[in-house]
Amino acid sequence: MEALEQKILDEGTVLSGNILKVGSFLNQQLDVGFLLKMGEEIGRIYKGDEITKILTIEASGIAVAVAAAAVMGNKVVFAKKNKTSNVSGEVYSAKVHSFTHGTDYLITVPKEYIKKSDKVLIIDDFLANGNALIGLIDIINQAGAEVVGCTCAIEKGFQGGGDKLRKKGYRIESLAVIEKMSAEGIEFRR
Numbered sequence: 001m002e003a004l005e006q007k008i009l010d011e012g013t014v015l016s017g018n019i020l021k022v023g024s025f026l027n028q029q030l031d032v033g034f035l036l037k038m039g040e041e042i043g044r045i046y047k048g049d050e051i052t053k054i055l056t057i058e059a060s061g062i063a064v065a066v067a068a069a070a071v072m073g074n075k076v077v078f079a080k081k082n083k084t085s086n087v088s089g090e091v092y093s094a095k096v097h098s099f100t101h102g103t104d105y106l107i108t109v110p111k112e113y114i115k116k117s118d119k120v121l122i123i124d125d126f127l128a129n130g131n132a133l134i135g136l137i138d139i140i141n142q143a144g145a146e147v148v149g150c151t152c153a154i155e156k157g158f159q160g161g162g163d164k165l166r167k168k169g170y171r172i173e174s175l176a177v178i179e180k181m182s183a184e185g186i187e188f189r190r
């Protein structure tokens, strides 16, 4: 999505540790008009696919997921992040290693919100090593539902998580894929 690439170039800052900061429109302040444009793009990508539910992860995935849902007419479920491993039998859960915090946490989704008949689109803000997506896919598999595809606003292609999942046969459609980034500049995959 060209407009997103330009927005990243205009407003993004590359921090140490391969972190891209886009707090001005995605991770802290929300540019809702722009988010809705991303939602429209996601709607175009999955037009014709019978998505019944959108699954994301708190907190920053929610804004993108809601923008897509506003266009696609689906309900959004978000996985909660838990520090403890104490979960009830009423939830699906999966362990995820956090790229930004370097620790493991448990994500949970109440069983009642994903049914076996669901065709699920996974949405998140960033795709780096792919651990968040793998956890969300695990939860959909536990529910016996179908993963139609995964869309992240920004994929850092050089970290390899997206390509690893593509090789496994998953449909990964990121809105912008960064091939290279440093304090000197950002290059996108063509």
Ligand code: 5GP
Residues within 6 Å of the ligand: 018, 019, 020, 021, 022, 027, 057, 060, 097, 098, 099, 100, 124, 125, 126, 127, 128, 129, 130, 131, 132, 133, 161
């Ligand atoms: P992964 O699980 O693919 O390694 O990392 C994806 C998760 O880590 C996303 O949910 C996102 O919250 C966070 N993340 C990864 N890389 C970045 C980054 O460069 N910037 C920001 N703001 N978050 C990131």
